[in-house]
Amino acid sequence: MKRLSLIAALLAIAATMSLAQAVDKLPTTKLPPVEISVFTINANFPIPPEDNRVYKLIKEKLGVTFKWDIAVAEVDQKIGVMIAGQDYPDLLDINSPKFIDAGACMPLEDLIEKYAPNLKRHYQADPITWAKMHEKDGHVYCLLNYGVIENGYTDQSYWGPAMFIQKAVMKEFGFPKITTIDEYFDIIAKYKAKHPTTADGKPTIGFSILTYDWHRFDLCNPPPFLAGYPNDGDGIVDPKTGKYRVQYYGPEAKRWYKILNAMNDKGLVDRESFVDNYDQYLAKLANGQVLGVHDQYWQFQEASKTLFAQKRVWETLMPLPIVFDKSTKPHWRDMPLPNLQRGYGISAKTSREKAIRIIQFLDAQLDPAWQKVFTWGFEGSDYIIDKDGQPVCTPEQRTRWDDVTWRSHNLAELWWYDAPKLEGRFTKNGQAHALRNNPKEYQASQYPEDVEIFKAYGVSSYAEMMDKNPPPNPAWYPAWQIVPPDGSAEKLAFTKAQDTYAKDLPKVILAKPADFEKEWANYVDDLKKCNLQLFEAYIQKGLDERMAKFGKLK
Amino acid sequence: MSSVAINRPAGFWKRLLTQRQLVLMSVPIVLYVILFTYVPLAGWTMAFQDFKPAKGFASPWVGWKWFQYLFSDDLFVTVMRNTLAMSFINLVFNFTFAIGLALLLNEVKNKWVKSLAQTISYLPHFLSWVVVAGLVSSMLASDGVFNVILKWLGIIKEPKVWLGEPKAFWWIVGFTNVWKEVGWNTIIYLAAISSIDPALYEAAQIDGCGRFSRMRHITLPGIKPTIVVLLIMNLGWIMESGFEIQYLLKNGMNQDYAQSIDIYVVTYGLRNGNYSLATAGGMFKSVVNIILLMTANWVSGKLGEEKLV
Numbered sequence: 001m002k003r004l005s006l007i008a009a010l011l012a013i014a015a016t017m018s019l020a021q022a023v024d025k026l027p028t029t030k031l032p033p034v035e036i037s038v039f040t041i042n043a044n045f046p047i048p049p050e051d052n053r054v055y056k057l058i059k060e061k062l063g064v065t066f067k068w069d070i071a072v073a074e075v076d077q078k079i080g081v082m083i084a085g086q087d088y089p090d091l092l093d094i095n096s097p098k099f100i101d102a103g104a105c106m107p108l109e110d111l112i113e114k115y116a117p118n119l120k121r122h123y124q125a126d127p128i129t130w131a132k133m134h135e136k137d138g139h140v141y142c143l144l145n146y147g148v149i150e151n152g153y154t155d156q157s158y159w160g161p162a163m164f165i166q167k168a169v170m171k172e173f174g175f176p177k178i179t180t181i182d183e184y185f186d187i188i189a190k191y192k193a194k195h196p197t198t199a200d201g202k203p204t205i206g207f208s209i210l211t212y213d214w215h216r217f218d219l220c221n222p223p224p225f226l227a228g229y230p231n232d233g234d235g236i237v238d239p240k241t242g243k244y245r246v247q248y249y250g251p252e253a254k255r256w257y258k259i260l261n262a263m264n265d266k267g268l269v270d271r272e273s274f275v276d277n278y279d280q281y282l283a284k285l286a287n288g289q290v291l292g293v294h295d296q297y298w299q300f301q302e303a304s305k306t307l308f309a310q311k312r313v314w315e316t317l318m319p320l321p322i323v324f325d326k327s328t329k330p331h332w333r334d335m336p337l338p339n340l341q342r343g344y345g346i347s348a349k350t351s352r353e354k355a356i357r358i359i360q361f362l363d364a365q366l367d368p369a370w371q372k373v374f375t376w377g378f379e380g381s382d383y384i385i386d387k388d389g390q391p392v393c394t395p396e397q398r399t400r401w402d403d404v405t406w407r408s409h410n411l412a413e414l415w416w417y418d419a420p421k422l423e424g425r426f427t428k429n430g431q432a433h434a435l436r437n438n439p440k441e442y443q444a445s446q447y448p449e450d451v452e453i454f455k456a457y458g459v460s461s462y463a464e465m466m467d468k469n470p471p472p473n474p475a476w477y478p479a480w481q482i483v484p485p486d487g488s489a490e491k492l493a494f495t496k497a498q499d500t501y502a503k504d505l506p507k508v509i510l511a512k513p514a515d516f517e518k519e520w521a522n523y524v525d526d527l528k529k530c531n532l533q534l535f536e537a538y539i540q541k542g543l544d545e546r547m548a549k550f551g552k553l554k
Numbered sequence: 555m556s557s558v559a560i561n562r563p564a565g566f567w568k569r570l571l572t573q574r575q576l577v578l579m580s581v582p583i584v585l586y587v588i589l590f591t592y593v594p595l596a597g598w599t600m601a602f603q604d605f606k607p608a609k610g611f612a613s614p615w616v617g618w619k620w621f622q623y624l625f626s627d628d629l630f631v632t633v634m635r636n637t638l639a640m641s642f643i644n645l646v647f648n649f650t651f652a653i654g655l656a657l658l659l660n661e662v663k664n665k666w667v668k669s670l671a672q673t674i675s676y677l678p679h680f681l682s683w684v685v686v687a688g689l690v691s692s693m694l695a696s697d698g699v700f701n702v703i704l705k706w707l708g709i710i711k712e713p714k715v716w717l718g719e720p721k722a723f724w725w726i727v728g729f730t731n732v733w734k735e736v737g738w739n740t741i742i743y744l745a746a747i748s749s750i751d752p753a754l755y756e757a758a759q760i761d762g763c764g765r766f767s768r769m770r771h772i773t774l775p776g777i778k779p780t781i782v783v784l785l786i787m788n789l790g791w792i793m794e795s796g797f798e799i800q801y802l803l804k805n806g807m808n809q810d811y812a813q814s815i816d817i818y819v820v821t822y823g824l825r826n827g828n829y830s831l832a833t834a835g836g837m838f839k840s841v842v843n844i845i846l847l848m849t850a851n852w853v854s855g856k857l858g859e860e861k862l863v
Contacts, residue, residue: 074825076826083607083827084607084829102606102607103607211805211806212805271696271715271718272695272715272718274805274807275691275718275805275807486827486828487604487828491828492822492828495821495822496629499629499806499809502805502806502809503806503807503809505806506718507807
């Protein structure tokens with residue numbers, strides 16, 4: 001016993017010493033200390049505690065402290081108030097054209113050229129990405145937060161859209177192969193009939209829909225996917241002619257809502273999901289009540305984390321590439337895209353001097369050594385390098401990585417999430433930037449339940465489950481990145497259409513099957529009043545420009 | 555004639571001099587009103603521009619374009635209807651319930667019971683609307699108290715999602731408002747009642763008046779001036795149906811009955827960055843409010859009642 005604790009103590013000392021060494025090796029900037037105020041829409045993480053080790057290091061080595069302004073809900077409104085008051089912090093978390101259109105951001109291409117070799121290399125590696133980062137006025141305002149991949153894509157987890165189903169449902173019926181929407185609802189209905197309540201007595205919910213605030217896109221996004229189109233959001237681009245149309249009232253949409261209507265009649269659709277807010281939606285998922293949703297994984301990962309922490313892995317959801325007909329080839333998973341107009345920009349109100357200091361910091365934190373601190377932690381204490389030179393975790397370390405409290409003290413998640421970051425591999429065929437995307441650690445970090453599922457379906461990850469080799473993206477893709485400016489007639493038309501579907505689709509879904517046609521006609525009539533052709537013409541113009549600039553359809 | 559004309563300003567200055575302390579004391583208030591009520595009116599110019607924050611007030615002038623848009627927009631008409639309807643419901647409920655409760659409280663003889671009832675009734679006033687909205691939405695959920703009671707009474711068979719019933723929304727707002735504000739609103743009536751001469755009650759009692767006749771013939775006429783003044787003041791707010799409660803309880807399904815002018819202004823102005831349209835909407839509301847206030851005041855004067863201005 002005594003010897004054991006001695007060894008433990010020695011190990012701890014060794015870990016601390018190697019930590020100290022690693023810290024010493026971190027690149028530093030010898031620039032005056034600065035406080036950067038940051039506006040972020042990322043409400044997934046709390047304001048970091050004082051003793052967070054990474055923020056301490058950033059302060060010590062890079063001379064930077066942060067002042068956070070986190071938009072918790074009603075993001076667009078908060079941004080609207082900021083723009084109306086022309087009152088901006090130094091760094092603005094861009095997620096729409098609002099800040100850029102309002103002239104709130106500073107052109108960055110010049111600063112990147114002069115002061116930021118890392119950022120320059122990172123964003124200019126792919127000339128098309130760099131060209132797309134330029135706005136209509138020829139300036140770069142936004143440092144993309146995701147989708148700028150170096151040395152090959154490594155991500156094996158699936159963050160994107162899918163028809164999700166509770167893992168327990170698949171297990172119950174011996175992991176059947178499910179491809180069509182009819183099979184999907186069928187198996188959910190069977191499971192629900194068998195298990196009307198969860199283990200702790202809450203009623204199970206067949207299918208839930210997130211309809212709150214801007215998340216409501218989940219209500220109208222499924223039809224194109226089910227018909228085999230990629231994620232163009234509100235519309236469908238004809239792959240042959242390149243012609244765009246809003247998909248809200250297309251034949252695919254009618255087919256989908258007719259199915260939902262029938263499922264509601266069977267009691268599978270959660271009626272409350274049309275009045276629930278985001279928290280209520282997540283709570284139902286985190287209770288393990290929900291058997292199926294259409295969503296994008298990043299929207300409900302917090303609910304899954306809660307279940308993982310309680311070791312209730314079977315009650316989490318897994319993605320399925322569901323389509324209408326067996327003959328349709330699914331296109332749910334797409335190749336990673338530069339996440340245009342999403343990421344940090346520097347406020348135009350910040351002095352040039354401070355902007356230079358900020359861009360130097362952004363550049364410094366993109367150094368591989370710093371990126372490793374953000375995503376791997378420190379060697380010895382958070383991972384070890386095994387005999388093959390691969391990063392792996394000891395079981396204790398792995399448990400810690402899943403511990404939200406540990407993470408809040410030892411990682412800079414709030415900063416890293418929307419900051420410019422390295423994705424892919426450090427070097428060609430080298431290690432992956434995300435600790436768990438390295439093959440050994442990836443295998444070791446999977447829950448046994450998931451491994452069982454992978455084995456049953458002969459895949460190695462959920463991403464593979466969705467699509468092993470997604471086709472390359474056409475140059476115009478995706479249409480959802482083209483957004484008309486605020487205050488324009490096109491935007492007004494679009495907002496109206498969104499309000500209309502939020503109001504009418506619940507009626508369509510909840511109607512008695514006999515009234516479906518009537519409610520549907522009413523919905524189409526209401527949509528026709530919204531002047532959507534204005535919006536369609538705007539998107540078409542944007543797509544045509546992209547096709548002219550970056551090549552044809554394929 | 556001429557001496558009067560010269561004397562008047564002199565009299566004014568003299569009076570000003572004698573009341574200089576009062577004048578000095580009112581200076582901060584006047585400045586406050588100018589700064590926060592009149593200076594922002596300059597922002598109304600946005601309603602006549604295609605306002606872009608980047609350009610500020612140098613944005614191009616477009617005349618009545620946004621007003622024309624407003625009145626040709628079906629949504630704005632709906633929003634006006636909702637605002638007036640919810641306002642009217644609130645007004646009627648507020649008056650009847652508050653006066654009713656005040657009359658009842660006045661009849662309670664036990665002082666301790668009376669003040670306890672009064673305190674409990676006005677406690678909800680101090681709750682934030684966010685809390686109230688949370689309470690209301692969980693009470694109205696399909697497994698909430700409201701559905702349980704209705705089911706138990708046999709009024710409904712299947713639980714309903716009440717917040718998804720558009721037509722129920724106005725009444726939800728009306729009754730929530732009553733619950734939250736009724737106690738608070740009685741205070742002023744109770745104060746008015748306490749200033750009625752007790753001799754009147756005694757005389758009435760001797761003349762053989764019962765409780766209800768005393769209420770009708772003494773208490774109510776006694777607080778009539780208060781009621782009229784409050785009514786005039788409230789008519790000036792008829793375009794303000796409240797904002798928080800609708801904002802917090804609205805959702806896709808009930809939006810046709812939930813959106814008030816204020817919500818319209820926030821969604822189109824702040825969220826969608828159409829500041830000009832929002833200003834036009836807000837401006838229209840203010841102008842209607844002023845007209846209503848003036849009319850109510852004038853009518854009240856004609857009827858020989860209290861006038862506010």
